[in-house]
Structures are given as C-alpha cells and as structure tokens.
Amino acid sequence: MYKIIIPDSRLIPPFNEPARDLRIQNNPLWLHQRNVLAPYVTREKELKPREHIPNERVEMIVYRNNLFFDEGYIHAFITAARKKKRAVRAAFSSEDPAFREHALPLSTSYTVAGDLYLADLWYYPNGPVADVQPLVIDLEARELGYYHVPTYMADQSGDLTFQVPLRSLLAIDSWVHIFIADVVFGLFSRGARFEKRLNEDLAFKLRILGRALYEGRQILECSELVKVGRNCVIDPHAIIHGPTTIGDNVTINAGAVIENCIIGNNVNISQDVQLMLSVVGDGTFLPFRAALFMTTVMENSMIAQNTCLQMCVVGRNTFIGAGSTFTDYNLIPTPIRALDGHGELSHANRPVMGSAVGHNCRLGSGMIVYPARTIESDVVLAASKERRVIDRNVRYEDSDHHKFKHPGLHKRLYAPKREEELELESW
Numbered sequence: 001m002y003k004i005i006i007p008d009s010r011l012i013p014p015f016n017e018p019a020r021d022l023r024i025q026n027n028p029l030w031l032h033q034r035n036v037l038a039p040y041v042t043r044e045k046e047l048k049p050r051e052h053i054p055n056e057r058v059e060m061i062v063y064r065n066n067l068f069f070d071e072g073y074i075h076a077f078i079t080a081a082r083k084k085k086r087a088v089r090a091a092f093s094s095e096d097p098a099f100r101e102h103a104l105p106l107s108t109s110y111t112v113a114g115d116l117y118l119a120d121l122w123y124y125p126n127g128p129v130a131d132v133q134p135l136v137i138d139l140e141a142r143e144l145g146y147y148h149v150p151t152y153m154a155d156q157s158g159d160l161t162f163q164v165p166l167r168s169l170l171a172i173d174s175w176v177h178i179f180i181a182d183v184v185f186g187l188f189s190r191g192a193r194f195e196k197r198l199n200e201d202l203a204f205k206l207r208i209l210g211r212a213l214y215e216g217r218q219i220l221e222c223s224e225l226v227k228v229g230r231n232c233v234i235d236p237h238a239i240i241h242g243p244t245t246i247g248d249n250v251t252i253n254a255g256a257v258i259e260n261c262i263i264g265n266n267v268n269i270s271q272d273v274q275l276m277l278s279v280v281g282d283g284t285f286l287p288f289r290a291a292l293f294m295t296t297v298m299e300n301s302m303i304a305q306n307t308c309l310q311m312c313v314v315g316r317n318t319f320i321g322a323g324s325t326f327t328d329y330n331l332i333p334t335p336i337r338a339l340d341g342h343g344e345l346s347h348a349n350r351p352v353m354g355s356a357v358g359h360n361c362r363l364g365s366g367m368i369v370y371p372a373r374t375i376e377s378d379v380v381l382a383a384s385k386e387r388r389v390i391d392r393n394v395r396y397e398d399s400d401h402h403k404f405k406h407p408g409l410h411k412r413l414y415a416p417k418r419e420e421e422l423e424l425e426s427w
Contacts, residue, residue, distance in 0.1 A: 001059045003037060003044035006120065008066040009417075012175060013339050014358040014374040014393075015315050016414040019066035019172035023298045023316070024181050026247075026264045026281050029172065030065060036074055037061065057127040064120035064171075066109065068181040070189070072167030076137050081123035084133070090121035090169060091134035098141035098165040102180045105349035108341030109171035119169060139165035144188060160352065164188045166196065173341030175356040175374065176348055178313045182279045182296045187260050190243050194225075229265065247282070264299065281316065295354065304365070311354030315377060318357055321365035328352045328371050338372040339393070348372060355390075360413045362401075377414035380404075 012019055020030040027035070034044075040061070045054065053062060061078070081088045092099040094115050104110070110117040116134050123135075145161040168185035170177055198205050212222040219225070225242025228234070232246060237254040240246075244258055247265035252258070255272040264282035269275070274291040281299035286292075291308045298315050304322040311328045314320065329352045330336060336353045340346040355369045358377030366383045369375075369390040379394055380401035381387060387400065401410045 001040045001042060001061055002054075002056065003041040004053055004060055004062040005033075005044065005046040006062065006064040007047060007049060008064050009049070010066070010173075010341070011416055012172065012178075013343055014175065014356055014376040016358065016377045016416045022172070022178060023279075023281055023296070024068055024172070024178065025186055026262050026279055026299075029068065032068070033063070033065065036069060036071055040074070040078060053128045055127060060122075060124040060127065062122040062124065062128075064109070066172045067119065067121060067169065068172055068177075068185070069121070069169040070167060070185070072193075073137060073139070073169045076167060077121070077135065077169075078123065080135060080137065082125070084135070085125055087122065087124045087129050087132045088135035089123075089132045090119040091116045091136045092119065092139075092169075093136055096136075096139055096141065097143075097163040098139045098168075098185075101163045101349060102184055103170045103177075106174040106176050106338060106340040106346055107171055108173050119171060121169065137167070137169075139167055139169075141165045142192060144192060162188060164192050166193055174339055175313050176338050176350075176353070178296060179294070179311060179354075182313075183277055183294045183311075186279070187262070187277050191260055194243055253288075270305075287322075298359075309354060311352060313354075313356045315357060315359035315361065317359055318361040318363075320357065320361075320363045321367065321383070323365050324363060324367040324369070326355050326369045328354045330371055336372050339374060358414065360411075362410070378410070378412045380410055 009018055011017060012022060015022060021028055024032050077090060094100060110119060113134060118134060122132060141163045143161050144164045162184045165185060166189060168189060170181050170185055172178060172181065208219060208224050211224045212219045215222050220241040226240050226244050228246045229248035229250065231248055232250045234252045235254040238252045238256040241259040244261050246263045249266045250263055252269045253271045256269050258275045260277050261275050262279045264280055266283045267280055268285045270286060270288040272289045273286045277294045278292040279296045281297055283300040284297050285302045287305040289306050290303045293310045295309045295312045297303060300316055301314055301318040303309065303320050306322055307320055307324045309326045312326050336348045336350060337345040338348040338353060353372045355373045357375045360378045361375055362380045364381055364383035366388065367381065367390060368388065373390050373393055375394045376396045378396050379399040382400045401407050
C-alpha cells in the first residue's frame with residue numbers, strides 16, 4: 001500500500017509547534033503514525049505544501065499528519081474499506097459517545113456532512129478518485145469513571161467519567177487533544193482492552209494468573225502487566241501496578257507509586273513520587289514527592305519536589321519549580337474554557353481540566369495555576385508578590401525574563417510563524 005501524508009502546518013498553542021512533532025504516547029506523532037501503519041505500507045510520500053496526491057493507479061491510504069490513531073482503528077478501517085472495494089473516507093457519527101464527548105470539542109479539522117463528521121483519512125483501492133463514500137467505524141466506547149466525588153463536582157451520580165474507546169482516531173487541534181490522546185484514548189483505552197480480553201479469553205486469563213503465581217506477585221504487579229526495559233534500577237519498596245510500560249535506563253526509588261503509566265527511557269523517579277495514568281517522556285527527572293495525575297510530560301523536563309499536576313500537558317525541556325500546584329476544578333461551577341484549534345477560548349466539555357505548559361519554559365517555585373490556563377513556550381515565570389497565581393494565559397511577551405538584567409541568556413526556541421508563512425505552507 002502507498003501511504004500519502006498531507007502536511008498540517010498549523011501550530012498548536014502553547015507549544016508553537018505542529019501536531020506532527022508533539023509527543024503522543026512518548027513518541028513524536030509522526031513516528032507513532034508510521035509505526036501503526038507499518039504492517040500495511042510498502043512505500044510513502046509526504047506532500048509538500050500545495051502539492052497534489054500522485055495520480056497512480058495503486059492502493060493508497062491518505063491522511064493528514066495531525067491525526068492520532070491506534071492499531072485497532074486502522075485495522076478496522078482498512079479491513080472494512082477493502083471489503084467495500086471502493087474509495088472511502090473516515091467518518092464519525094454524532095451519536096458516537098467517545099467522539100462527541102472528547103474528539104469533537106475544541107476541534108477544527110472535521111468536515112460536517114449531515115449527521116456525520118468526516119476526518120482527514122482516506123482509502124483508495126485504485127488511486128485517487130472524486131467519488132468517496134463515508135465509512136463509519138464504531139469506536140466501541142464504554143463509560144469508565146476514575147473516582148467517586150461529591151455531586152457538586154460531577155453529575156448527579158457523583159462520578160467523573162470518560163467515554164473510553166477500544167479503538168481510537170482523533171485530530172490534534174488543541175493541547176487538550178494531547179491529553180485526550182495520551183490518557184483517555186491511550187492509557188484508559190489500554191486498560192479497557194486488557195479488561196475486555198481478560199473477560200473473554202480464558203487462556204489469556206490463565207497465563208496472567210500463572211505468571212503472577214510463579215513470580216509471587218499480585219496480578220497487577222506481574223511481568224505480564226508491568227513491562228520493564230533494560231538496565232533499570234527499581235527499589236523493591238516501589239509499588240508499580242500495570243498495565244505499565246517502563247523504558248530503558250530508568251531509576252525508580254523507594255516509596256514511588258506508579259499505576260497504569262508509560263515511562264520513557266532515562267527517566268529518574270525519586271522517593272515517594274506518585275504517578276497515576278500519566279505519560280512521562282524520555283529524560284524526565286521527578287524529584288521526591290512530585291505527583292502527576294493523568295498528566296503528560298514530554299522529554300527532558302523536570303517537575304520539582306512537592307509539585308502536583310493534574311490533567312496537564314507539559315512540553316519538552318521545561319522546568320517547573322518546587323511546591324507548585326496546577327488546579328483542575330473551578331470552585332464555582334462555571335464551564336471550563338480552553339484554547340481551540342483557532343486559538344480561541346471555547347467550551348472544553350469537561351468538569352475538571354488541568355493546564356498546559358509549552359517547551360523550554362522555566363517556572364519558579366510555589367506557583368498556583370488555575371484550570372485550563374496555558375503558558376507559552378520559552379516563558380520564564382519568577383515567583384513574586386505580583387506573580388504567584390496564574391489566572392490567565394501567559395504569552396511570551398509576558399515572560400518575566402524580559403525584565404531581567406540579561407534577558408538574552410534565555411533564548412527563544414519556539415517562536416510562532418507569521419500569518420503569511422502559515423498561508424504559504426497550507427495544503
């Protein structure tokens with residue numbers, strides 16, 4: 001199959017970087033896409049801006065490079081498309097709960113067609129044609145809650161829930177979609193698929209049980225669920241529950257608690273660190289008592305001691321100082337708004353939501369960040385009487401380092417492109 005990649009040059013705030021270069025599941029999105037499609041593809045081509053799809057009479061899959069998809073969705077899509085033997089385009093029903101609740105809010109990439117939403121993923125059995133039929137793949141969503149809370153924080157049942165798909169496709173138009181792709185459509189989905197297989201596959205269940213008995217561990221701690229890379233040092237007093245994936249050259253110290261996470265390579269996790277449903281990128285350092293809940297930290301960042309992040313996304317090469325707290329809940333139940341694909345504030349469709357910090361940021365100790373606020377790449381924030389609580393989005397122009405004696409010591413690495421540059425690069 002011939003793979004054609006359509007470029008999307010739009011920059012995702014606050015990172016000021018295209019979606020293809022941002023990390024999803026601890027891989028750059030372009031690499032994740034390549035790995036998922038590798039079993040089906042024999043050659044590929046990434047189009048240049050304004051370049052058209054090659055008019056070759058061969059089997060093709062065409063997609064825009066801001067899409068996140070997993071193996072389950074791609075297998076179902078290609079299998080159904082080949083059975084139809086005609087050109088199709090990925091579509092979602094407005095009745096699909098996972099798409100309606102999590103993919104559609106804040107998005108700008110889908111095309112409305114009646115009661116369907118069309119995604120930028122096409123299959124052509126014999127080269128590109130104009131007549132393309134929508135193909136709806138059921139995401140097989142199931143409602144899962146992650147904890148029970150007072151009713152004033154959720155619905156009348158008092159549960160905060162997600163519509164978790166067993167197979168996923170999602171356009172990355174906002175930083176919130178990175179959170180959805182990593183946590184809801186990533187870690188939660190992995191757990192849901194494991195539970196489904198455990199309930200339906202007796203041989204798999206017996207293998208898990210046998211492995212746990214052989215190793216003398218609880219089922220969630222056995223090596224079938226906790227995958228550990230090479231050259232790792234893990235203190236026996238650390239608690240690690242699966243499904244969890246740990247990379248190479250990782251150090252985990254005593255008292256750390258890790259549940260259903262992805263840990264990259266060369267990560268250092270100090271004493272009493274708490275990690276739950278989080279993705280920790282390569283080279284990250286987490287000093288003692290740092291806590292991440294449903295949070296993504298990209299590569300080579302540091303979250304200092306006694307800092308708590310909930311439902312956040314943190315970019316690469318970023319430092320967040322000790323004792324900082326990223327809140328996720330409006331004390332008065334007003335709707336939470338976040339930056340959408342147009343860079344405008346829109347309803348996020350979540351009762352709780354953390355914040356996003358861009359690349360190459362430096363945040364001082366003791367900061368308090370309100371829900372859904374963003375801190376642009378290359379920003380420096382020094383704690384002071386005037387700057388202790390972050391209650392609005394922070395742009396590069398607001399960075400404290402501009403007031404320092406030597407502002408040039410902090411280089412800007414992720415400047416946004418001018419409008420004319422983006423227009424020139426659009427497809």
